[in-house]
Amino acid sequence: MGLIPADRQRQILDLIHSGKVVQVQELSERFNVSVLTIRRDLDHLAAEGLVERTHGGATLRRTMSVEPAYTEKALEFPGEKRLIGTATATLIAPGDTIFINSGSTTLEVIRALWKHEITIVTNNIDAAWIANEDAAFKLILVGGAYRTRSHSVSGSLSECLIGNIYANKAIIGVDGFSLQAGLTTPVVEEADTTRFMIERTVGKVIVVAAGNKIGVVSNFRTVGVEEIDTLVTDSTGGNMLSSEELAALGIELIVAE
Amino acid sequence: MGLIPADRQRQILDLIHSGKVVQVQELSERFNVSVLTIRRDLDHLAAEGLVERTHGGATLRRTMSVEPAYTEKALEFPGEKRLIGTATATLIAPGDTIFINSGSTTLEVIRALWKHEITIVTNNIDAAWIANEDAAFKLILVGGAYRTRSHSVSGSLSECLIGNIYANKAIIGVDGFSLQAGLTTPVVEEADTTRFMIERTVGKVIVVAAGNKIGVVSNFRTVGVEEIDTLVTDSTGGNMLSSEELAALGIELIVAE
DNA sequence: CACAAAATGAACTAAATTGAATTATTTTAC
DNA sequence: GTAAAATAATTCAATTTAGTTCATTTTGTG
Numbered sequence: 001m002g003l004i005p006a007d008r009q010r011q012i013l014d015l016i017h018s019g020k021v022v023q024v025q026e027l028s029e030r031f032n033v034s035v036l037t038i039r040r041d042l043d044h045l046a047a048e049g050l051v052e053r054t055h056g057g058a059t060l061r062r063t064m065s066v067e068p069a070y071t072e073k074a075l076e077f078p079g080e081k082r083l084i085g086t087a088t089a090t091l092i093a094p095g096d097t098i099f100i101n102s103g104s105t106t107l108e109v110i111r112a113l114w115k116h117e118i119t120i121v122t123n124n125i126d127a128a129w130i131a132n133e134d135a136a137f138k139l140i141l142v143g144g145a146y147r148t149r150s151h152s153v154s155g156s157l158s159e160c161l162i163g164n165i166y167a168n169k170a171i172i173g174v175d176g177f178s179l180q181a182g183l184t185t186p187v188v189e190e191a192d193t194t195r196f197m198i199e200r201t202v203g204k205v206i207v208v209a210a211g212n213k214i215g216v217v218s219n220f221r222t223v224g225v226e227e228i229d230t231l232v233t234d235s236t237g238g239n240m241l242s243s244e245e246l247a248a249l250g251i252e253l254i255v256a257e
Numbered sequence: 258m259g260l261i262p263a264d265r266q267r268q269i270l271d272l273i274h275s276g277k278v279v280q281v282q283e284l285s286e287r288f289n290v291s292v293l294t295i296r297r298d299l300d301h302l303a304a305e306g307l308v309e310r311t312h313g314g315a316t317l318r319r320t321m322s323v324e325p326a327y328t329e330k331a332l333e334f335p336g337e338k339r340l341i342g343t344a345t346a347t348l349i350a351p352g353d354t355i356f357i358n359s360g361s362t363t364l365e366v367i368r369a370l371w372k373h374e375i376t377i378v379t380n381n382i383d384a385a386w387i388a389n390e391d392a393a394f395k396l397i398l399v400g401g402a403y404r405t406r407s408h409s410v411s412g413s414l415s416e417c418l419i420g421n422i423y424a425n426k427a428i429i430g431v432d433g434f435s436l437q438a439g440l441t442t443p444v445v446e447e448a449d450t451t452r453f454m455i456e457r458t459v460g461k462v463i464v465v466a467a468g469n470k471i472g473v474v475s476n477f478r479t480v481g482v483e484e485i486d487t488l489v490t491d492s493t494g495g496n497m498l499s500s501e502e503l504a505a506l507g508i509e510l511i512v513a514e
Numbered sequence: 515c516a517c518a519a520a521a522t523g524a525a526c527t528a529a530a531t532t533g534a535a536t537t538a539t540t541t542t543a544c
Numbered sequence: 545g546t547a548a549a550a551t552a553a554t555t556c557a558a559t560t561t562a563g564t565t566c567a568t569t570t571t572g573t574g
Contacts, residue, residue, distance in 0.1 A: 004313030004561095005531070007278040024551075034533050039552070055540065055551060125398065128382045132405055141382065141410050143400025143418040148389055153398050160417040161400040261571095262521070281561075291523050296562070312530060313561065521570070529562070539552065544545100 003031065009041050016051055016060055023057040080210045080234040080256075081105050085112035087256035088171060088208055088232045092116055096169055099162075099197040100124065102152030102190065103173030105208045113137055121165055123153045123193055140165075147187070154189035162196050168203035176216035177209045177231070179241075179249070182224035184217050191220040198222070204229040211236025225249055232256060260288065266298050273308055273317055280314040306371050306391060337467050337491040337513075338362050342369035344513035345428060345465055345489045349373055353426055356419075356454040357381065359409030359447065360430030362465045370394055378422055380410045380450055397422075399450070411446035419453050425460035433473035434466045436498075436506070439482050441475035448477040455479070461486040468493025482506055489513060 003011075008031055015022050024042070028035040042058045045051045051058040085108030092098065094117045100106050102124040110120060110127050114135045120127065123142040131139040144158035172194055176184035185191050198205055207228050214237040230252045233241075238255035246253045260268070265288055272279050281299070285292045299315045302308045308315040342365030349355065351374045357363050359381040367377060367384050371392045377384065380399040388396040401415035429451060433441035442448050455462055464485050471494040487509045490498070495512035503510045 004278065004280055004311060006311035006314065006316050007280075010278065010316065035551085036533060037531080040531085125382060125385045128403055128408065131403055135405075139403040140414065141398070141400050141403050143398050143410075143415070146385055146388055146396040146398050148392075151385065153400075157397065157418050157421060158400070160421060161414050164414060164417065292561085293524085294522060297521085515574105517573085519570100519572080522568080524567085525565090527562100527564075529560105531560070532558085533556105534558105535554100535556085537552100537554075539550100541548105541550070543548075 005041065005044075008033070009045055012038075012041055012058075013045060013050060016058060021054075021057055021059050025056070027057075080236070081108040082112075083256040084208050084210065084232050084234060085109045087254055088206060089113050089116065091204070091206060091230065091232075091254075092118060092169065094118065097121065097165070097167045099165075099167040099170040099172075099201055100127070101170075101172050101194045101197060102150050102154075103175075105210060106171055106173040109171050109208060121162070121167060121197075123158060124151065125153065126151045142193070144193070145189070147189070150187070150190065152190070154187070154193040156192075158193050159196050162193070162200055165200060167197070167201050170197055170201040170203075170205045172198065172205060172207050172222075174207060174209050174213055174222065176218040177207060177213050177225075178215055178217050179225055179245070181217040181221065183207065183222040183228075185220055185222060186218045188220045191222045194222045198227055206230040206232060208232045209237060210234055211238075211240065213237070214240045225251065230254060262298065262301075265290075266302055269295075269298055269315075270302060270307060273315060278314060278316050282313070284314075305368065306387065306389065337493070338365040339369075340513040341465050341467065341489050341491060342366045344511055345463060346370050346373065348461070348463060348487065348489075348511075349375060349426065351375065354378065354422070354424045356422075356424040356427040356429075356458055357384075358427075358429050358451045358454060359407050359411075360432075362467060363428055363430040366428055366465060378419070378424060378454075380415060381408065382410065383408045401450075402446075404444070404446075407444070407447065409447070411444070411450040413449075415450050416453050419450070419457055422457060424454070424458050427454055427458040427460075427462045429455065429462060429464050429479075431464060431466050431470055431475075431479070433475040434464060434470050434482075434488070435472055435474050436482055436502070438474040438478065440464065440479040440485075441473075442477055442479060443475045445477045448479045451479045455484055463487040463489060465489045466494060467491055468495075468497065470494070471497045482508065487511060 024035050024038045027038045042053055046053045084105060088109045089112035097119040100110060100120055100122040107124055107126055110130050114130055117136045119138045121140045127139055142153055142158045142161050144153035145155040146153050174183045175186055205228050211234050228251050232254045235255055235257050243253045269284060281292050281295050284295045299310055303310045341362060345366045346369035354376040357367060357377055357379040364381055364383050367387050371387055374393045376395045378397045384396055399410055399415045399418050401410035402412040403410050431440045432443055462485050468491050485508050489511045492512055492514050500510045
């Protein structure tokens, strides 16, 4: 009865994304299939790089050498991202022109900004779905080569448009935030575009990062932490960093909760 | 009492959009047709990139979990536009780099091109929904100010990116096509962007227009008919124009049916 | 009306999924 | 450290689903 493999695997993925560490035994009872079937499901998901297999179950993937598919990431920590979005929106003043790079966290910031009378310049194509006729902000999309995995554009073609704009704030999402290694992402084009945005920003550079990004180092460096003015994170991230240490680097810490 | 295939497939698509996963068995009972027919329906939808087939059913494409309401919206003459899209796709060769402007008809062309190994440069942001990991084309989105109404970008910022590209074909959708007034649209920025695309095209300029656009004159002129090499329209449009008259202007007429 | 094209379903073969039994491996307990 | 328990890998048979080919029905067109 009941479920086809695709459906079962989707539900398992949802469980993992909602924070749980799933166990083979447990899943076997929940779906009324043998442990063998569950094991094969998890192997299948692991082969696609969606989860990380462990003994007795599976967890969220921890290494980030390949760019995760956008929709997988968007489901991680939705509550925290929304809080970060709301907190970040309070830093924005009417009339601002803001660079925002791609990522699910920065998309939440854009969502929180929808009644602000500002100009948003972004390479996050999903911003277009938030900009409807009721949105108060003006949206300028950066052009360039479209990458399916991140729903964003980047590359050298992007720079000719960004080069025509000076913003007075930048909101930057990252895959890794480390005091030693700085801001890092798994895709070199994304790093280039983000760096170029930061260069063209005359005001504050605000980094938004959920707790699972803090202390992480991905493949390509965007800029060092010295370029950063403000870090907005969640309580998990706040516990991993000290306000004093950041203040010494000239970074203001904001914990969204 | 049957449903025509297109209708059934549309309902299946709706089910997938609301419930994420459908099963062949289940659908077979619901629509009172054999599992074989359902399988063929799902294959058909999968061939168009609308769903992802799995064992026992089909799921939403993982790369586009939030489809914009826009595509659900009942379009005018969806059948004719799809025919025009398919007919236009046959004019495109592997390796081509193509400018495509915005509009629902050109979006259908992009949909028909999803398995072509080409480079598409467009200001139609909805193209991002068609470009998923299975799409064969490379997508370059033009940047610029986003207009909610048309889901497109245009304006002076667009031109710096277009100015870096020479395409060997252009596919142009219009709001009005008239032998006297040329190509016209209701938005001046859109006219500018389209004109700039045509200027940067070294090969054929292909206009796609459903029959209801033929003989219509809108507010702003893009270019005159002398700039056009090919017109693709439906049977309604074909009846309103004579091949000979167009040939005298150097325009090839293609009627999609 | 005749004809071509598409849609549908039946019969059959191929492939994938599933679970049981068995053996190997890792983890846990002592 | 070793033994016991749990988890994983392997092989195999049963079941379900998918792919193929063909005949029948429906639809569209001149």
